[in-house]
Amino acid sequence: MADIxxxxxxxxxxxxxxxxxxxxxxxxxxxxxxxxxxxHIDVHTGAGVRRxxxxxxxxxxxTRYVTAVLHELKGGGGSRWMHASVKEGDVLxxxxxxxxxxxxxxAGFHLLIGGGIGITPLLAMGYALARREEDYHLxxxxxxxxxxxxxDEVKTVFGDRVTFIHDGGNVTKGIxxxxxxxEPTEDAHLYVCGPAGLIKxxxxxxxxxxxxxxxxxxxxxxxxRSDEEKAEAAAAAGxxxxxxxxxxxxxxxxxxxxxxxxxxxxxxxxxxxxxTCEDGWCGNCQIPLLGGKADHRDEVLTDEEKEENSKIQxxxxxxxPGEKLILxx
Numbered sequence: 001m002a003d004i005x006x007x008x009x010x011x012x013x014x015x016x017x018x019x020x021x022x023x024x025x026x027x028x029x030x031x032x033x034x035x036x037x038x039x040h041i042d043v044h045t046g047a048g049v050r051r052x053x054x055x056x057x058x059x060x061x062x063t064r065y066v067t068a069v070l071h072e073l074k075g076g077g078g079s080r081w082m083h084a085s086v087k088e089g090d091v092l093x094x095x096x097x098x099x100x101x102x103x104x105x106x107a108g109f110h111l112l113i114g115g116g117i118g119i120t121p122l123l124a125m126g127y128a129l130a131r132r133e134e135d136y137h138l139x140x141x142x143x144x145x146x147x148x149x150x151x152d153e154v155k156t157v158f159g160d161r162v163t164f165i166h167d168g169g170n171v172t173k174g175i176x177x178x179x180x181x182x183e184p185t186e187d188a189h190l191y192v193c194g195p196a197g198l199i200k201x202x203x204x205x206x207x208x209x210x211x212x213x214x215x216x217x218x219x220x221x222x223x224x225r226s227d228e229e230k231a232e233a234a235a236a237a238g239x240x241x242x243x244x245x246x247x248x249x250x251x252x253x254x255x256x257x258x259x260x261x262x263x264x265x266x267x268x269x270x271x272x273x274x275x276t277c278e279d280g281w282c283g284n285c286q287i288p289l290l291g292g293k294a295d296h297r298d299e300v301l302t303d304e305e306k307e308e309n310s311k312i313q314x315x316x317x318x319x320x321p322g323e324k325l326i327l328x329x
Contacts, residue, residue: 003044004033006065008090014068014149018117019083021053023065026091031062035097037128038121038191038219041065042095042276042284043078046085051078052276052284054121054193054219055097056150059128065097068149070117095274100283100300101193101219103128108187110136113175113202115194116147121219122193123150126157138162141175141194171197177205184211192218213302220281220299243319246326247271248290262314262325271329273314280316287314291326294319 005026012020025032037059042050057066072079086092101121103110110129114122119140129136138158142148144166154162167174181190181202190211192202199218206216240258245265247254256265263285266273275285280298289312296306298313305311312325319325 002096003093004096006032006092006094008086008088008092009064011086011088015147017071017147018068018149019071020056020066020068020149021082021086023067023092023094024063032065033096034062035059035065036099037103037124038101039097039099039124040101040121040219041067041097042274043082044093045078045081049078050095050276051082052282054101054124056120056123057127059124060131065094068117068120098274098284101191101217103191104189104217106187107189107215108135109185109189110134111180111188111190112136112138113141113180113190113192113194113198114138115141115198116143117149118192118194118198118219119150119154120193122191123154123157125191126154126161130157136161139165139175139180141165141167141198143167143169177202178209181206181209181211184209184215189215189217192216196220213304220283240318241321244324245319246291246324248326248328256318261316262312262318262327266314266329273329275315278315280313283313285313285315286311288328289325290328292319292323294323294325 006023007026008021009024010022014020035055040052040054042052044050053067053069055065055067057064069079069082071083103125112122112125122138126138138161140154140162145151148164165175190206192199199220203216203218242255242257245254245256245262254265254269256262263273263275273285276282281300283300289310294309294312295318296312297316300313
């Protein structure tokens, strides 16, 4: 995916912890690549890493991208850099928009749940759904009105199709997922974006209430697994083994050692791959899989997609013992 240069045209503090960033093309008057509701861009940060940020503005706009960044004190440094170092007028390098959280065309009702900074892609969805004249409703969960980003714009875009829920920091006073997701209608689709705990709870509640997995959509910019769950998964998987990968387009065969990932080996051999999280939750490093059985360890693919075994997240997933993977690159 090609990189593009953008200029920071405006920065605004939406809450004490969230800043809005507006980007325009670095070349004055130029248009930006189109995007769909739910899309994100990756920003090359000063820390030498890329971080994904969802686009919040109307997808019909071609002259700007709008995103919002929560200052994560325990994060990897991307948000700290955005908050402390990026200034209006700066020129940044970003990727063209990518969408792994799209609106479906098959829903009779779209149920949107946003928590905190998770409102960002859902706001863009609101613009798109209003034009599509479809049935939808947003539940927007925050600590307080003062901690609610884009509050006026959300009210304008969604009108009476939004319910604000403020829990004061007490999750027991927050959204009642059991009640909200108790009876899925045949044509309803669920979209969830926000803190990992909210996404995990919504997915588990929806699954327990009978929502089909292919009607539950979510976007992760952090893992939903706790450190304990990660340790348990690693112990269950046992010691990793080395295996081979074949690159179908060149015929090149490479060995992935036990202590390295497929992504590591591809990068070492000069084969560019999109990636961000390196932990199996962002979906950026997904590559079509043409052969071989994979040990899918990511949080992106559904159980059905893992069984289908036609794509793989190369930052974390591996080959099953004795298998050679054939990648469509």
